[in-house]
Amino acid sequence: MSENKPSLKYRLALRFNYEARSAGLFILPVMTVLALVAVFPILYSLYTSFFKLKLTRPHQVPFVWFDNYVEILTDELFIESVYRTVSFTLMSVVAILLIATMISLLLNETFRGRRFVSAMILIPWAIPTVANGLLWKWIYDSGYGALNGLLKQLGIIEKYTVWLGDPDKTIPLIANAFVWKEVPLAAILILVTMKSIPADLYRAAKVDGANVIQRFVHITLPSLKPGFMLVLIYETMMAIRHFDLFFLLTEGGPADASHVVSWQIYVETFRNLSFGTGSAMSYILAIVTFALAYAIIKSLGKRI
Amino acid sequence: MTKRVSKLARREFLKVSAAAGAVGALGTSGLFNQAFAASNTVNFMAWSAAVDLVKSHVAEFEKSIGIDVNYANAPWANYRDNIITKFVGGAPLDMMWVSDAWLPEFVDAGWIAPINKFDNLMKYNDEAEDFCNDSMTYKGQQYGLTYYTDFMAFLYDEQALKKAGISSPPTTWDEVTEQCLKIKAAGISEYPLMLALANESWLMNFLAAMVYSHGGRFTDEKGNAAMQSPTEGAIKALQWVIDAVHKHKIVSPACVEIGELTGLKAFQSGNHAFALEPKYRMRPINDPKQSQIAGRCKQVLMPSGDNGKHNTVGWMRFHGMSAATAANQAHAERTAKLIEWFGGRANGEYKFQKYLFTDIGAGFGVKPLFDDKDVQASYNSYADVDMIKAQQALALKSDVVTPWYGEWQETHASAWQAAILGQASAEDAMKKAGDKWNSLKKEFS
Numbered sequence: 001m002s003e004n005k006p007s008l009k010y011r012l013a014l015r016f017n018y019e020a021r022s023a024g025l026f027i028l029p030v031m032t033v034l035a036l037v038a039v040f041p042i043l044y045s046l047y048t049s050f051f052k053l054k055l056t057r058p059h060q061v062p063f064v065w066f067d068n069y070v071e072i073l074t075d076e077l078f079i080e081s082v083y084r085t086v087s088f089t090l091m092s093v094v095a096i097l098l099i100a101t102m103i104s105l106l107l108n109e110t111f112r113g114r115r116f117v118s119a120m121i122l123i124p125w126a127i128p129t130v131a132n133g134l135l136w137k138w139i140y141d142s143g144y145g146a147l148n149g150l151l152k153q154l155g156i157i158e159k160y161t162v163w164l165g166d167p168d169k170t171i172p173l174i175a176n177a178f179v180w181k182e183v184p185l186a187a188i189l190i191l192v193t194m195k196s197i198p199a200d201l202y203r204a205a206k207v208d209g210a211n212v213i214q215r216f217v218h219i220t221l222p223s224l225k226p227g228f229m230l231v232l233i234y235e236t237m238m239a240i241r242h243f244d245l246f247f248l249l250t251e252g253g254p255a256d257a258s259h260v261v262s263w264q265i266y267v268e269t270f271r272n273l274s275f276g277t278g279s280a281m282s283y284i285l286a287i288v289t290f291a292l293a294y295a296i297i298k299s300l301g302k303r304i
Numbered sequence: 305m306t307k308r309v310s311k312l313a314r315r316e317f318l319k320v321s322a323a324a325g326a327v328g329a330l331g332t333s334g335l336f337n338q339a340f341a342a343s344n345t346v347n348f349m350a351w352s353a354a355v356d357l358v359k360s361h362v363a364e365f366e367k368s369i370g371i372d373v374n375y376a377n378a379p380w381a382n383y384r385d386n387i388i389t390k391f392v393g394g395a396p397l398d399m400m401w402v403s404d405a406w407l408p409e410f411v412d413a414g415w416i417a418p419i420n421k422f423d424n425l426m427k428y429n430d431e432a433e434d435f436c437n438d439s440m441t442y443k444g445q446q447y448g449l450t451y452y453t454d455f456m457a458f459l460y461d462e463q464a465l466k467k468a469g470i471s472s473p474p475t476t477w478d479e480v481t482e483q484c485l486k487i488k489a490a491g492i493s494e495y496p497l498m499l500a501l502a503n504e505s506w507l508m509n510f511l512a513a514m515v516y517s518h519g520g521r522f523t524d525e526k527g528n529a530a531m532q533s534p535t536e537g538a539i540k541a542l543q544w545v546i547d548a549v550h551k552h553k554i555v556s557p558a559c560v561e562i563g564e565l566t567g568l569k570a571f572q573s574g575n576h577a578f579a580l581e582p583k584y585r586m587r588p589i590n591d592p593k594q595s596q597i598a599g600r601c602k603q604v605l606m607p608s609g610d611n612g613k614h615n616t617v618g619w620m621r622f623h624g625m626s627a628a629t630a631a632n633q634a635h636a637e638r639t640a641k642l643i644e645w646f647g648g649r650a651n652g653e654y655k656f657q658k659y660l661f662t663d664i665g666a667g668f669g670v671k672p673l674f675d676d677k678d679v680q681a682s683y684n685s686y687a688d689v690d691m692i693k694a695q696q697a698l699a700l701k702s703d704v705v706t707p708w709y710g711e712w713q714e715t716h717a718s719a720w721q722a723a724i725l726g727q728a729s730a731e732d733a734m735k736k737a738g739d740k741w742n743s744l745k746k747e748f749s
Contacts, residue, residue, distance in 0.1 A: 055388055056409040056707065142558035143570060165561035167725055253503040254560035255722035270385065272711050 049279035056273050068280035077256065078264060078281070084171060085260045089239040092175045092182070096235050097228065099179065100186035105220075107187070108194050125184035133248030136177040140164050140249070164250055167257035174245050174258060182238065186231045193227030194220070229300045233293050240289050261285055345372040346635075346642050349390070349400040351383040354664055361656050365645045371638050391415040391626070398639040401451055402624040404439040409707040410624075411442050417630030418445035422640045425449055428648045428670070435618045436669035438701045448622035449647025450669035452660060455618040455699040456513035457583040458607060463600045464492050464577035473604040475614075477518065477544055480578065480607050484554035487577045495556040497548065498576035500567030501724065502560060503717045508704070510564075510580055511720060512617035514541040516700050519611025523703045527745065529738035534731070537738075540609055542723055542730040549724055560721045572596060583692060587665040590686035603691050605698070618699030620669055623647045667696075708744035715740040 006014075016024075052064050072078050107118055124132070139146045140163040148160040164170055197220065205215050243262040246252060252259040252267070265285065269278030350358060355377060362373045378386040384406060390397050391413070402410060410416045419425045428449060429437050436450045460473050468487045474480045484496040501507060515522065515531075518541040524530040531538040548555040556562070562570070564582075571579040572588070572595040581589070583603070592598040605614040623643045630636045646656045657668035662682050673679050674693050683689040704712065716737040723733035 055392060056413050058392055058413055141566075142556070142561065143566070143575075162556075162558040162561070165558040167727070250561070251503050253718070253721055255725055255727055256718050259718075267714060271714070273385075273388065 045279040046283060048275055049277075049283055051276045053276040054272070054274045064276070068277045069284070072277060072281055072284060077259065078261070080256065081259050081261050081264050084258065085240060085262070088171050088175055088178075088242070088260060089236060091172060092178050092239045093232065093235045095175070095179045096182050096186050097231060099183050100190050100231065101224070103183065103187040104191035104194055107191050121187065122184045124181050127181070129181070129244045130248065132177065132181050133245050136173075136180075136245070137249055140173055165254050167254055170250055170254070170257040174249055177245050177249070178239065178242060182235060186235060189231050189234075190224060190227040193224050193230075197223040225300065229296065232300070233296050236292055236296065237289050240292070241285065344638070345374050346639050347374045347396045347398045348376070348642060349387060349397055350375070350377045351380040351401060352377045353380070354660055354666070357656075357659055357663055361646065361650070361659075364650070365642060368651065369641055369645070371641060373642060388415075394628070397626045398629040398635065399642050400624055400626065402448060402622055404620050404622070404702070405705050405709060407440070407442050407447060408705060408709075411445075411447065412707050414627050416447055416624045417627040417636075418447055419449070419625060419640065419643070420446055422637075422643075424644055425640055425648065428644075431670050431672055433618075433669045433671065433696060433699075435699050435701045436620050436622075439618070439620045439705075440622050448624040449643055450657070451621045451623050451647060452657070452666045453618060453620035453669035453696075454582050454584050454667040455696055456509050456580055456606070456616045457586070457603050457695060458605070458616075459571070459579045459581055459586065459589070459601055459603055461571075461574065461577050461597050461600050462602050463597070464496070464574075467492055468577075473602070474578075474607050475605070477607045477609050477612075481548065481552055481554065484548075484578065485552060488554060493575060493577050495554060495575075496577040497555050498562075498567050498571050498579040499545065499548075499555050499559045500562045500564045500580075501545075501721065502563040502566075503721065504563050506564040506582075507717050507720075508702070508713055509582070509617055509619060511538075511541075511716075512702055512704075513580060513606060514545065516615040516617055517541075517606040517612045518544065518609030519613070519615075520609075521703055523741070527706070529741035529745075531741070532731070532734040532738035536611070537734060539730045539734050542720060542733060544609070545720075546723055546726075546730060550726065557725075560724055571601075583687075583695070584665045584667055586687045603687060603695070605691070605695055613698065614695075615698050615700050616695060617702055618696070619702065704741075706745070706748070708741075708748050712737070712741050712744050 049068055050063060050065060052060070052062050052068070054060075103121060107114065107121070127135070138144075142148065142160055142162045142165060145160075145163065147163065148157070151157045152160065163173055201219050201223075202215055205219055210218065241262055242260075243266060246258050246260055246263045247266070250258040252263045261281070262285070265278055265281045268274050268281060272278075348362070358375065358377075362375050365371070366373055383401075384403075387397070387400060389395075391410075400416075402416065407416075426446065429446075432450055433453065436453050437446065440446050440448050440450070464487060465473065465483070468483070468490045470483050470486060474483050480497065487493055487496040499510065501510060512522070515538040518538075520531075520533075520536060520538045520541055522529070522531045522538060530536055533539070545555065549557050549559065567579065568581060568585055568589070570576060571581065574596045586601060586603060588594045589601040590598050595601075606612075606616040608614050623646050625636065625639050625643060629639050644650075648654070650656065654668065654670050654673055657670060658673055658676060658679060660666045661668050661673070662678060668679075674689065680689050683692060706712075719728070719733040719737045722728045723730050728736070
């Protein structure tokens, strides 16, 4: 048997033949760049998370093992910020899924002006995030905001209302601005899935006497699962990590009403210049995001 | 032939690599920076304010003194991060603008050096405002000369008071409440007092002005938290704001989302009768091109509380010298000359502080400029120079400037806002802030 076994040299030559070597050589520059700009910073930030590294105390940088992680996970403010992040994510993702499904159902129909409506619906997605934040800051302003002006003119409110300054309204209002920006992309993703549903299914269901609602529940919804899963994973990750609107609209306030995890990472890293705890928080957020995405894929993926 | 070219190219490559390696090694070992520091050029870093004025003053220095200056600037918003990165990375930096709020952390990190050994700089202390000298002093050493200074002022719209039948502006916080209620009852303004208490960099100055004018302090002589003390702390000031928002409804409940700039615009548009604003804002408020209440905005001494003496908070920025520069005697002397040129007298007069004031209205920290005719004329065109002088003399240095100030302020700001929103009592809010202070103090010591 051993006499028939090819030599190691032959097996290596077979495995790393000319084509494989050439391919390796061609992707080497890209891999090098990726290693430098992506892999190294990621690993370095993991390394940093084990130190009490504060930029303003350059002479005291002790190695603290997992102390930063323990400190973060036992910090009351961090736990509260996790609850706020979950609340923001839940209300945003549910709203995005519902509104995007309705829009994609509308755009899936043939009617006069459909292209114009499609273009209009895409506008929020095309607006830069910072511009979106500033726009909503103006809308929500308690003194001169468009929302107060509109509601007063409609006779819904008697005097101007405090919006972002009211801690009960802060997260829902930021979620609203986030949903407005994210819905177009979600609608397109769901629409693409909707377009791939074979028309024969609907014709057969019609022949069997299924009405519109039955066709939607038994054909459209189950067929949309791949699109829903994509939107669910993408928007959940976006919502959990979202920072821009919290920075532009409230800076974590009033009090700690919009102090979410991404905001705490910013404060810890760039205001307090505590790179050790900032890195540890980022790793916790990344692990949670990956775990959630994995759970969604596992639970929904089986049924597709 | 080809082979020869290839060899030459390889040699050239080796030479370039070796040179690059040597430069890299020099840079890493710090020799490069020392070499840079030893050059005749003074590296000056500032934030992007009065850039043209700075450039012309630098040009004049180069011409008069014969020392080259490498001037660079960065936006204020990320200046602190920028300069800290330079310190940590060992970038060449000799003179820089520093905020009084950063002094302890910069000194403790070993980034800036005292100027006590430079007689040509220390001689200006006699003519400088006391709180400016105090603000530049840490652990008994002075770290620079004043670049700019200002204080929180209490402003009012003279016409609004007259309309409400009020003959003189308030002198105490109780009178502020009474006058606001009169103005509100007369239908002149729904929220007569404008307070901008959004969580931004200005917030601490607004809060400190309220606390100091109430006779309170945030810390005691030993640097321990005193803010939670019912008699000498910050509780009275916070309670006054809570009552103003909820009981008397003379301050908008939206104050927690109003930033300094938004508040300024609201006051300029005539929506309020009183406002707490940095003094230098009087100029745009009384400018007809920018304000609807131009000519009507006046200043009065900060109202006082039970124990108060019309105190307010002052702040300042100064010209500092890096520790790396101070280690090189000759270069330190060159840098000290540039510091004097900007923060002291240039050709016999406080030119830079004067021009900074007349050009952009930034306050100065040297007393003789109050007697300057140009300065007086400029001030009197939109304010009362005697009132400014009187209030500036009552300005106190912030008592929370420590290496842990930034971290504490996150908790402190949130505590004030929570109390104003009715989520906590004034006592609980200040206890939370005080506990955080003491815990950070312990951690840093």
